[in-house]
Amino acid sequence: MLAQLALKPFDSSQHLFEIKWDGTRCLAFIEGGRVRLDNRRFVDIAPVFPELGGLRDLPPNSVLDGEIIVLEEGKPSFPRLQERIHTRSPTxxxxxxxxxxxxxxxxxxxxxxxxxxxxxxxLERRARLEDMIRCFASPLLVFSDGVLEHGKHYFSQVKRLGFEGIMAKQIDSPYLVGRRSVYWQKIKVGQMQEFAIIGFLQRENKPAISALLLGECTRGTLMYRGRVGSGFTEKDREELFQQLIEAPPLAHPPKGGPKAAQWRQTALRCRVDYMDKTTSGKLRAPVFKGLVT
Structure with a gap:
């Protein structure tokens, strides 16, 4: 079951509000004395998380939905999680x-x-889940708690603590396997920043951009901060293409850009909303919010 995006937090006596964990979504299948951890691409990622094999002691033939996280200084660390996920060596x-x-x-x-x-x-499913976790009593498995009704205050606290956002879930809703539903909504904490537009990617066989390439000067050096490909209208894509295709080439493109990059020297800047930055400084989940005028 997947969530729809809500633009702002809200209060509702019919909703449960939880932290949106910055991890990898996963279904845990407890079967035959072993654990299968299926991600959203239906790949079993249990081999890269051997410690979670301890979940096999849960009641057999049960299925739990949740998020795998890796904590650092008390908060989920996406870079640490990525390090774990991309490990191929069992050792x-x-x-x-x-x-x-x-x-x-x-x-x-x-x-x-x-x-x-x-x-x-x-709420009935979660009550059974909470009982199961209480009996299991292991730090490997934690119940994702939440609050009822007071979504706005909860969101402000989550934002203050530096989490990714919150989930709002209708308390009487069933679980709809594989479907995106208004029963579940996600409200993200975003960060806004201005970036230089230093190039673009072109849509195949169309006079329109598919993404803008973003740059930022750090200690006198132009750094590539990634691409933004969402948040545009079709008109935006066509007009930006016309502006950028006529701009002169960027003499010294930064490292790390895509092979199909069309680098341009421009004075254009744009506002971008994003979740956070990777360890290499690239934006996660960027959304175009408009040109800086």
Whole structure:
């Protein structure tokens, strides 16, 4: 079950509000004395998180929905998570499990001992999940708690603490497998910044951009901060293409750009909303918010 995007936080007596964990979404299948951890591409990622094999002691033939996170200084660290996910060596996976252990943040329960509870209301499913986790009593598995009704205040607290955002879930909703539904909504905490437009990617066989290439001067050096490909109207894409195609080439493009980049020397700047930056300084989940005039 997937969430729709909500533009701002709200209060509602019919909703539960939870932290939106900055991790990787995962279904945990407890079956035959082992654990299968399927990500959103239906790939079993259990081998790169060997410590989560301990979840096999949960009630058999159960399915939990949640997020795998890696904590650093008490908060989810996306770079640490990426390091774990991209590990291919079992030896290194075992080492990282000791150095940067993962936690399964569970927020829903779909099956209990081979019996579907998908049609039960959200609060009933979560009550059963909380009981299961309490009996399991392991730091590997944590119940993703939340609050009822007071979404605006909860969002402000989550933002102050530096988390990714919140989820708003209708308390009487069933679980809709594989569907994006208004029953679940996500409200993200964004960061806004201005960047130099230093090039573009062109749509195939069309006089329009597919993305803008963003730059930022740091200590006198132009750094590539990634591409932004969402937030544009079709008119924006065509007009930006006409402006940029006529601009002179950028004499010294920064490192790290895409092969199909068309680098340009311009005075154009734009505002971009984004979640955060990677360890290499590139933007995560950027959205174009308009030109700086």
């Amino acid at each position: 290194r996976a075992a080492l990282l499990a000791q150095v940067h252990p993962a936690t399964f943040m569970a927020f829903d329960l779909l099956y209990v001992q081979d019996r579907s509870i998908l049609a039960q209301p959200l």
